[in-house]
Amino acid sequence: MTRFTRLRLEVMMLCAILLALTLSPVDAFDKVRGVNLGGWLVVEGWIKPSLFDGIPNGDMLDGTQVQLKSVTLQKYISAVGGGGSNVTVDRDFASTWETLKLWRVSENQFQLRTLQGQFLTSANDNGLIMANADSPGMAETFFIERSSSRIHIKPLNGSYIQATADNALIANYQFQPDFGDDNAATFEMTIVANNLHGDYQLANGYGPEKAKTVLAEHRKTFITSNDFEFLWRNGINTVRIPVGWWIAQDPDPPSPFVGGSLAALDSAFSWAQAYDIKCIIDLHAAPGSQNGAEHSASRDGSVDWPSPAYISQTLDVINFLSARYANNTALLGIELLNEPSAASVPLDTLISYYKNGYQIVRNYSSTAYVIMCQRIGNADPMELYQANIGSSNIVLDLHYYNLFDPYFDNLTGVQNIQFVYNNRAVQLETLNSANGPLVFIGEWVNEWNVLNASKIQYQMFGRAQLDVFNKASFGWSYWTLKNDRPHWNFEWNIKNRFLLLSNSSVKLPNFFLLAALSCATFLLTISGFTR
Ligand SMILES: *[C@@H]1O[C@H](CO)[C@@H](O)[C@H](O)[C@H]1NC(C)=O
Ligand SMILES: *[C@@H]1O[C@H](CO)[C@@H](O)[C@H](O)[C@H]1NC(C)=O
Numbered sequence: 001m002t003r004f005t006r007l008r009l010e011v012m013m014l015c016a017i018l019l020a021l022t023l024s025p026v027d028a029f030d031k032v033r034g035v036n037l038g039g040w041l042v043v044e045g046w047i048k049p050s051l052f053d054g055i056p057n058g059d060m061l062d063g064t065q066v067q068l069k070s071v072t073l074q075k076y077i078s079a080v081g082g083g084g085s086n087v088t089v090d091r092d093f094a095s096t097w098e099t100l101k102l103w104r105v106s107e108n109q110f111q112l113r114t115l116q117g118q119f120l121t122s123a124n125d126n127g128l129i130m131a132n133a134d135s136p137g138m139a140e141t142f143f144i145e146r147s148s149s150r151i152h153i154k155p156l157n158g159s160y161i162q163a164t165a166d167n168a169l170i171a172n173y174q175f176q177p178d179f180g181d182d183n184a185a186t187f188e189m190t191i192v193a194n195n196l197h198g199d200y201q202l203a204n205g206y207g208p209e210k211a212k213t214v215l216a217e218h219r220k221t222f223i224t225s226n227d228f229e230f231l232w233r234n235g236i237n238t239v240r241i242p243v244g245w246w247i248a249q250d251p252d253p254p255s256p257f258v259g260g261s262l263a264a265l266d267s268a269f270s271w272a273q274a275y276d277i278k279c280i281i282d283l284h285a286a287p288g289s290q291n292g293a294e295h296s297a298s299r300d301g302s303v304d305w306p307s308p309a310y311i312s313q314t315l316d317v318i319n320f321l322s323a324r325y326a327n328n329t330a331l332l333g334i335e336l337l338n339e340p341s342a343a344s345v346p347l348d349t350l351i352s353y354y355k356n357g358y359q360i361v362r363n364y365s366s367t368a369y370v371i372m373c374q375r376i377g378n379a380d381p382m383e384l385y386q387a388n389i390g391s392s393n394i395v396l397d398l399h400y401y402n403l404f405d406p407y408f409d410n411l412t413g414v415q416n417i418q419f420v421y422n423n424r425a426v427q428l429e430t431l432n433s434a435n436g437p438l439v440f441i442g443e444w445v446n447e448w449n450v451l452n453a454s455k456i457q458y459q460m461f462g463r464a465q466l467d468v469f470n471k472a473s474f475g476w477s478y479w480t481l482k483n484d485r486p487h488w489n490f491e492w493n494i495k496n497r498f499l500l501l502s503n504s505s506v507k508l509p510n511f512f513l514l515a516a517l518s519c520a521t522f523l524l525t526i527s528g529f530t531r
């Protein structure tokens, strides 16, 4: 063999290898390696705080909790018994009876809801304010005038409310009150909780016209096809897409919800098809709210979902989504309900809902995965293994955060990592080997309570989670693609290398193909030479 022939053979072999690499199915779908598209079609203020920046009186949104103290009596307003009875102005300290939740009517009109759920009302002949209205109307709606933390309160049809010397609250102050210390119609307002920033607060805060503009812009720009390209390049094969119940009534959902999320979901499905990514539709917000959090679009933190009417409405949403997307090649599964609260949603109610939801999805698709989520709070995921929800392609979604529980508050980095390798891994193995649903870590994040952790520590924490969650029989999805807080932000983690996905997951760059092509050209050229 001449030196030249030998070189040719070597070059040909190299070319063959490159070509094989280019053509091999490196991304065959095995398990979900997913990312959540959180904060997009279901708004979460902490994910994108700027969405709320333009709301007038923006610290008085639905569900904001306030305590009101008379400046003359120096006593707090109290709904006796937590509601359903009288209102007194006689408390030195404020606690639950003295805490009222705002229901916003406009930027200066509000209703005030007690602990037990009743509303303050002016519907009494003598102007006495009581806390015994079960639902709010005109007589339960008050103008609130504000000068920083001081307020005046006035029923729509009456005089200003004042605290009387005998500790009652009466709407009979005839003049325009000032905000001074000696004015009986002036109250000091303390905002004790302002932690709900969801779709309800946004839409009702802006009002219908402005909300439509803000949400249209957000839905169009927060997630785009470029994001799907980014995910695809990084070996992500699935997106879990939170949606709210109002999507089923698009384009005209009940007030204050804003239409348009359905078109955005349709776009997500087309981008997914283009990048060979699968979609999980996740019903994140059910009517009435299944957990009281902003991400379930609760108005004021109450959990009203477990009622027959809301459950039936929720099944209609599942029917709508199944009918629309069952035959879409990008559909991987439908998650029936995100994070129902263990404290407020009884297990038997939930299981019955999951069974009905399973049947509905199966009515349209024999293969789509039907995903049920573990209850949050104090609940053992095993409770859903024994439930026998349906016969095929069932998945249980667990959310694994080393956060949200005091247990994690003071753990060191090493202890956090050990927790993942020990506790999480053991639970996963137990569930994997149980005779039941596939296991999905549908939410996890590369963030913890370790103060000032280094980049290397974050990388190790991320590595530990990937090592362990890769073993989940259905796979995992990161929470969440974009986030104002960098460590929660998947994109930031990848770009800044705080989270290192394994090499094999990264798409082979096109230079392999280019190299193979150059080889071929080179071979043709040298063949020409030797002939
Ligand atoms: C409530 O107020 C009414 C009218 O002032 C009074 O007669 C009644 O005793 C009060 N009830 C309670 C429980 O304070
Ligand atoms: C205000 O309207 C309510 C009913 O909406 C009525 O019961 C109440 O007496 C009215 N108050 C005044 C001061 O007119």
Ligand SMILES: *[C@@H]1O[C@H](CO)[C@@H](O)[C@H](O)[C@H]1NC(C)=O
Binding pocket: 322, 323, 324, 326, 327, 364
């Ligand atoms: C989905 O496709 C199947 C088979 O082609 C068809 O029978 C069914 O009607 C389609 N379902 C929907 C909801 O379009």
Ligand SMILES: *[C@@H]1O[C@H](CO)[C@@H](O)[C@H](O)[C@H]1NC(C)=O
Binding pocket: 356, 359, 360, 363
């Ligand atoms: C399945 O679809 C059929 C026909 O539309 C309907 O009659 C039936 O009630 C559906 N089943 C469920 C569980 O929704």
Ligand SMILES: *[C@@H]1O[C@H](CO)[C@@H](O)[C@H](O)[C@H]1NC(C)=O
Binding pocket: 406, 407, 409, 410
């Ligand atoms: C964590 O440490 C702080 C400060 O030492 C302490 O106050 C707190 O109780 C600890 N939390 C737990 C859950 O141990």
Ligand SMILES: *[C@@H]1O[C@H](CO)[C@@H](O)[C@H](O)[C@H]1NC(C)=O
Binding pocket: 451, 452
């Ligand atoms: C973390 O860093 C901040 C700012 O760099 C510093 O003020 C703080 O003391 C640090 N905390 C710990 C626990 O090291």
